[in-house]
Amino acid sequence: MRLFCQIVFAAAALLTLRAGADDFQGSTHKVPYDEEEVIDYSRQPASGPIEKLQGRIDRGEVKLKFDPKFGWLPSLLDALNVPKSSQMLVFSKTSLQRQFITPQNPRALYFNDDVYLGFIPGAPVMEVSAADPKLGGVFYTLALEADEKPKFLRANDCTTCHGAAKTLGVPGHLVRSIATDEVGEIDQSNEISYITHRTPFADRWGGWYVTGQHGEQVHRGNLIGAKAFINFEKEPRAKGNLTDLGQFFDQGKYPGHGSDIVALMVLEHQGQMHNYITRLNFETRIMMRTYGHIRYLRTQVAGFLRYLLYTEEEPLTAPVAGNPGYVKWFAAQGPRDPQGRSLRDFDLQTRMFKYPCSYLIHSEAFDAIPAVMRDHLLRRLHDILTGKDTSEDFAKISAEDRKNILEILVATKPNLPDYWKTPKLASDAKAGPDARE
């Protein structure tokens, strides 16, 4: 009964919020994901990449090596296929281990499509998050001490920050841009939460180090303390376009080099995309249980698709270049169509990607969205890509982008419904919405 009341309340809240904001950006109230009947987040076992690795460790199929300097990190990067080149460094005190983080000892983050690893030199544990297909973001700590069989401990209390408004109200991932003082203490009056591909460059990366080229575009990375921010007003480019962070701290404390601008941009797109996927998954399950249909989620679906198709992406006004190793690794993960195209091909001239449809459409988490919603999403997406959907929301996507994305998906996404493969529809798309006037 309590659950029912909460669901009705949540649904009512949704309807009210919809009047003011027409997508998840406004609907960030917490989904009741810990109620037993539907999601049961904290009690359900996870089944994502960390559980799989733990299973292999326990069965003796994998043996992690403890490095005297970096602990489990190098071995974990290998075992989970997370590139060292994805290294990003954050010095704002935004973690459970805040006392270890300073501008001279930043927290390092590394990630691939479904695992995020946090490492602070000298701290007792690593902080890890994973994208679980059913549960959304799942959190763990791993003690940084030599052990025969290291054990990841699930840490549900991380959701005080990782499962509230800043993560779309579901267990998930977040990136903040926040000013700090000289020791990394945050100044909440100077915060921009949360950072996604929609956030203007000039608002990004407060509290982070940033390496890479970005031309005339300014950002708030590499600024430590009030003086740096005052100086930033006068000389906004003084700490931009850095290739090295040696002026700030001893870089040898980390296995990678720098704090890559491209990795940061990917993280910001991806973390929030994961949150959207989780939110739609949870809301669908709750709606199906309460009403037996998903019709009340229409605006959420539109918001989801706009994010998936980068329709509100902040355009680049100068080319961006990051760590070539990261760019190469990222693009090499495929899949590719017979013409060699992939949703992971970077543009980095005027926007992030050449073909603006999130590569997370290939993720296990996307496929784990309940069938009733996944089918609906694929139908809407097909209508958009073939030009049948003429709504304002997607009007900006060019006919060429639609055609390319449609062709890439047909060639690379298994289990698409049959209507995706009808050549007649694909050739309609070649004409595109512009040609149908």
Ligand code: HEC
């Ligand atoms: C006080 C709030 C807070 C708590 C509690 C917290 N985090 Fe975070 N976490 C953050 C913020 C903020 C970021 C984004 C980095 C930034 O902008 O500083 C982050 C980022 C991360 C990331 C990078 C990718 C992602 O998932 O967003 C990992 C991994 C992570 N945290 C793990 C954990 C784990 C594990 C715990 C619990 C043991 C935890 N965090 C508890 C605030 C918190």
